[in-house]
Amino acid sequence: MAIEGDTKDWTWVLHRRCEECGVEAGREDPASVPALLRDAVGRWQEVLRRPDATVRPDDSTWSPLEYAAHVRDVCGVFDGRLRLMLEQDGPTFPNWDQDAAAVEGDYEHEAPARVGEELAAAGAAVADAFAAVPLERWQRRGVRSNGSEFTVETLSQYFIHDVLHHLHDVRR
Template sequence: MMQQPPAVPAETVDWTFVIGTGCKQCGFSAQDVASTGDRLRATIPRWRESLSREDASQRPEPTVWSPVEYACHVRDTCRIFRERLELMLREADPTFANWDQDAAAVEGDYFHQAPPEVADQLAAEAEATAAAFDGVRPDQWDRPGRRSNGSLFTVKTFAIYFLHDIEHHVHDVTR
């Protein structure tokens, strides 16, 4: 088994700015949120391709996640965001439990995961999450929800924020 690599520095950027401005780093721009499911599904073949590479478990730098680590994060992000979306659609202005993505990476031992298994898991979670976004009715896009730090989202801004995370990480593993 590969030795545990050094810790990846914790993410400190508040990426909510992408909701209004997009992301120059990865080229993300918000489009019609009704396309969230289709855009999410479109990432699945790109993840499968990245995870089929011989170097899928290798970090490009000691403190930068490998493609499999990014894929584990995306897999879990799909699940967490689907749960939060369901909460927003079910409850009035819910507050989401905190999710420490960096702790999740260590606790889930992302570094040692098998790329083919993660590819299948990611595809299943992405498909389920895409279907959840497909099911949002036009009158539900303005329903609110809050992060544990107080950041307010609507289902619409939540979809944009979520989709950027996924597409940005595709950019991270394909550049």
């Protein structure tokens, strides 16, 4: 059975605590995001070693492997968005359909060990990129294709919520 796509606008997590996972993304110091991400990537490695990593808990929920593949790709997308914000004035980010990416990437049939390696590399790259942002550049702006505006600061907060939220999803 195909999993129904997520069409929610999650930008509200920048203004209030996520009741599902408990993360208060808007309170995260952007300077802490690289360390939070590195810790999360280590926890994702543990998830991918679980015997149930490839098992969907029900027909409408991704397996831990699929969530990990999504997070791997999220790291790449946000690395690209961060670079655009630092290199261009007020860029509009190319649209990324996360649900189409899951189908096209066949997340369900990927190898957990390979996803773990790729997630570690993508996580390290974006953690390094956020760690290298000079303080005076945290307020640079960019716009998502749906019109949602971000600063580098809020992009980092929104990003870390996604990574941590999905860890919550697989620990249920």
